[in-house]
Amino acid sequence: MDTLTGVEHLTEPDGFRNFVQARSSALLRSGWLLTGDWTSAEDLVQTALAAAWPRWPDLRRQDAPEVYVRKIMVNTFLRWRQRRWNGEIATGRLPEPTAYGDVFAQVDARQSLLAALDRLPARQRAVVVLRYFADQTESQTAAAMGCSVGAVKSHAAKALARLRDAPGLSELMTGGVAS
Amino acid sequence: MNMEERKLAELLHRIAPEPPRPVTVEQVAYRLVTDRQLRPRRSHLGRAPRPRRPGLSRAWAAPAAAAAAVVVIAGASVGIAALASSHHSTPPSGGAPASSTLSTGTVSSSPAQTSASPQSEPGTAIPGAPWDAQLIDHQMFFPDSLVSADGSLYGYGNGTLDRIDPATGAIMNTAQYSPAILNPPVVIGNTVWVVSSYNGGNVVLHGYDASTLAQTSSLLVPAIGGVSTGGQGVLASGPDGNLYVAAGDIVSVVNPASGQVTYRFQVTAGKATSVAVSPDGSRLYVGVGSSTSFKLLVYDVHSHIVVGSSTLTSGAAGGNLVATSGGVWGTTGSGHSEWVWFAPGGNLNRAVQVGRGAGGGFAAYPSYSGGVVWVGGSGDLVCASPATGQVLATADIAADNGAAQYLASPVVAGGQAYSYYQTAASQLTGLARVTPPASCTGAQGS
Numbered sequence A: 001m002d003t004l005t006g007v008e009h010l011t012e013p014d015g016f017r018n019f020v021q022a023r024s025s026a027l028l029r030s031g032w033l034l035t036g037d038w039t040s041a042e043d044l045v046q047t048a049l050a051a052a053w054p055r056w057p058d059l060r061r062q063d064a065p066e067v068y069v070r071k072i073m074v075n076t077f078l079r080w081r082q083r084r085w086n087g088e089i090a091t092g093r094l095p096e097p098t099a100y101g102d103v104f105a106q107v108d109a110r111q112s113l114l115a116a117l118d119r120l121p122a123r124q125r126a127v128v129v130l131r132y133f134a135d136q137t138e139s140q141t142a143a144a145m146g147c148s149v150g151a152v153k154s155h156a157a158k159a160l161a162r163l164r165d166a167p168g169l170s171e172l173m174t175g176g177v178a179s
Numbered sequence B: 001m002n003m004e005e006r007k008l009a010e011l012l013h014r015i016a017p018e019p020p021r022p023v024t025v026e027q028v029a030y031r032l033v034t035d036r037q038l039r040p041r042r043s044h045l046g047r048a049p050r051p052r053r054p055g056l057s058r059a060w061a062a063p064a065a066a067a068a069a070v071v072v073i074a075g076a077s078v079g080i081a082a083l084a085s086s087h088h089s090t091p092p093s094g095g096a097p098a099s100s101t102l103s104t105g106t107v108s109s110s111p112a113q114t115s116a117s118p119q120s121e122p123g124t125a126i127p128g129a130p131w132d133a134q135l136i137d138h139q140m141f142f143p144d145s146l147v148s149a150d151g152s153l154y155g156y157g158n159g160t161l162d163r164i165d166p167a168t169g170a171i172m173n174t175a176q177y178s179p180a181i182l183n184p185p186v187v188i189g190n191t192v193w194v195v196s197s198y199n200g201g202n203v204v205l206h207g208y209d210a211s212t213l214a215q216t217s218s219l220l221v222p223a224i225g226g227v228s229t230g231g232q233g234v235l236a237s238g239p240d241g242n243l244y245v246a247a248g249d250i251v252s253v254v255n256p257a258s259g260q261v262t263y264r265f266q267v268t269a270g271k272a273t274s275v276a277v278s279p280d281g282s283r284l285y286v287g288v289g290s291s292t293s294f295k296l297l298v299y300d301v302h303s304h305i306v307v308g309s310s311t312l313t314s315g316a317a318g319g320n321l322v323a324t325s326g327g328v329w330g331t332t333g334s335g336h337s338e339w340v341w342f343a344p345g346g347n348l349n350r351a352v353q354v355g356r357g358a359g360g361g362f363a364a365y366p367s368y369s370g371g372v373v374w375v376g377g378s379g380d381l382v383c384a385s386p387a388t389g390q391v392l393a394t395a396d397i398a399a400d401n402g403a404a405q406y407l408a409s410p411v412v413a414g415g416q417a418y419s420y421y422q423t424a425a426s427q428l429t430g431l432a433r434v435t436p437p438a439s440c441t442g443a444q445g446s
Helices: A016-035 A038-061 A065-083 A103-118 A122-133 A138-145 A149-164 A169-173 B003-015 B025-034
Strands: A007-011 B070-074 B134-137 B147-149 B152-156 B160-164 B171-176 B186-188 B191-199 B202-209 B215-222 B235-237 B243-247 B250-254 B261-266 B272-277 B283-289 B294-300 B306-311 B318-324 B327-334 B337-344 B352-358 B366-369 B372-375 B380-384 B391-396 B405-407 B411-413 B416-423 B429-434
Touching: A016 A038, A016 A065, A016 A122, A016 B025, A038 A065, A038 B025, A065 A122, A065 A138, A103 A169, A103 B003, A122 A138, A122 A149, A122 B003, A138 A149, A149 A169, A149 B003, B147 B186, B147 B366, B147 B411, B152 B411, B160 B191, B186 B235, B191 B215, B191 B235, B202 B243, B215 B243, B215 B250, B235 B272, B243 B272, B243 B283, B250 B272, B283 B318, B294 B318, B294 B327, B318 B366, B327 B366, B352 B372, B352 B380, B352 B391, B366 B411
Parallel strands: A007 B070, B272 B318
Antiparallel strands: B134 B429, B147 B152, B152 B160, B160 B171, B186 B191, B191 B202, B202 B215, B235 B243, B243 B250, B250 B261, B272 B283, B283 B294, B294 B306, B318 B327, B327 B337, B337 B352, B366 B372, B372 B380, B380 B391, B405 B416, B411 B416, B416 B429
16 A cells, blocks of 8 residues: 655756766666676666766766766665675676677676676775776776775786686687677 | 786677677666665755654755655656555666565564564565565665664665664664674673774774664784685674684684684684674684585583584585584585585584575575574574574575565564565665564574
């Protein structure tokens, strides 16, 4: 039984819809790299965008909405990782690939990538996604994660070292799978 | 970027697939109004604020049953009408979600709850939930942070340590706090202890006044060999009134009054990830593990020697240790699922699973409160004997309209049992009052 007690009017900020339409795909892909499945990625992106909504006018004035959204995404992801099982292994369903030359190789590549990312501690994984997928600078990454540039460099170096030794990934990094 | 970094960047862009569907503004708006942690300040809304509940420091403190709202996105070509109390469906793209199935209930008078506080407010019945679970508030907490002491509940909110009035679910006091690692608050006397920092060579503990949550102490506990990054339950108290801290290759015993480390147990099998002390103070249980193995060490507290050592046969990690008279309880898991085990006498070779555990990334862990051990999750609620591990009562947690529901392990405060409730999609959260059967009253002793 519902009990409606009032009506709240929520005003969509100017430019918010355009941003969501233009950037949700890239944000979702970052979320997928962070979490390893689309359900969690959508949850992450929706949470970050909802957090940005009330501050949208300020963020637009600062010309930094995407930086802020990614910051929320990363911090939410790090908080989730604290709450969830440390030994989790991504076994989520992978979407059907399309338009790839070698479908099976592409799926294998994704699984290898996710398995390698799963082996990284949460902060190293976040640095990899921000630095190398979202193309953020070291200082932007440091600001998003609330740490120093030196810490970002350290996380990145350790992550690269781990990825270098990840089974199947070194071949991919030398261009093993056609897109 | 060097060559290797450029190759990694190229790989990520090449392999990360396109999403199956975009995120829509309507979904974001729905999230905004249904997630209490995200709701905007009143200045962003077009209506006068409701009165806040006494002592509640957060905005949007309206009672759960009255939290329903209709949201209209101004300027959108297709507005959405979203019921904030409708928690059973994912937000549609441009359409209204399914209507709520919540119904207003009343406080139960089960034999197990005869000491119910007369001030308890009626809750909202949770369809499919066992033990007459009644949602009494919509606050969001870390599920595995809820503890009870002296008639109050304590838990971690979003960046806060909160003291909660169990009768109403209202937050009475709050302090800024972000958990450094998975560990519920530890209450000793009139002080609530939390792990403020858990990194590298030091552990920092903060103490708060249990009544006001004003910070009263800060203790630095040196670690040896660096702390584990996979700790779950790294701070515990003993009946001697001391704090026991997993601090890398040692477990430090800290006198909270003096702030001095009074003894260091050497842990040679690896980094300590979880600690617990038996109720009689004679045994210290130390979990040592990585993500693929878990070893349990049993120390004689008086002689300081290891009297037992065993390894989890499942080959998975473990943690969240809770000690009772009959042995030790803890968590293990696989993928996004985890469950609770009981090891009689601290011997993992004899460990048995208790309850069905939790899936979907929810936490399953043991809580020792009100004289019995409780295990929640997404499968069932269980109370068990602390002496033998025998299950005293169990009840299934049914899905509500196809959506999985989660009830954390209950804790007892003021004669009532309370559990943190959450739906699988996190669209409804809050504190639930549960009424377990009489067999869970702790008559079996500890």
